[in-house]
Amino acid sequence: MKYIVATSIIVLGLVYLFFWMISFFRRIFVRFKKKDEPASLAGAVITDSAQNASTDAIWAIRDSISRLEEAKNKVVALFGSEFPSVDAKEAYFGTVTAWELLEAASGERKGNTENSRRARWALETAKSRALQCASALKGYENLQIELSNAFDACYREISAALDAIAPRQEEKPPNEIIVKKSADEYQLLCSVCGAVSWILKKGKSDDGKDWIQYKGISSGMGLNAEDSPVLFDLLAQGNLADVHRHIYNKYVSSDVMGIDAYCPECKTIYCARHYNVYETYDEGFYDETIGTCPKGHRRKLND
């Protein structure tokens, strides 16, 4: 009996070892194949040395992602299922997703920007989670620094690789930053790139009441319908300063800081990217949204 049990254990062990080795060598093979394989074999068009260099650069980012994974594992080991662990995981998996989309984008035809656009979006979401996690690591300074540095490296490298394979389209300032879409809707465009950055629209709330929908670069909300005449008149006059002031004065108690996309010093509109918007967190909880315009004017956009 003892002999049969011992033999079974050894056989099972050998079978396990066999499959483990197959999967191990397959992983290595796939990794090297991906590394060496020019993009043409993966179905792409560009095969020159620049493409190979960018493929190498993309695979090199895995090292930084491994360091982020180590930092994430330390947070999870320390906090278990508590708050910072969730953010650490989201920051890590968001970064992995951004990398996978980057890798997919690198094999695409030029001009196809869907994967790079989604990669940028995943990366920005991961950044917000990494900031949130770092803010919750008060009292664990070394881990806080390790996580921040690891994420910053991933962010820098993935952004640079995305810029290399899918350069951002040339930016063109719009002719007019105030666009009247209809009698009930105005849009404000970024003065640098023309992206729609703020929308004010008359409509109905969920419970059927008249209201004005406010959609900005840091938040969206409903304003009272009674503000319609004054706000829409001011917009028709092109008076953004007073639109901003009116909303600020009336709604600052609800944490609305006027037109969030507006820089009062430049007296113009910026999108989230050109206002360099970022969220701050205090011990893991949302604190405020800060914007710094291209001329360096900094203000709180949302509280």
Ligand SMILES: [Zn+2]
């Ligand atoms: Zn812009």
Ligand SMILES: [Zn+2]
């Ligand atoms: Zn400014």
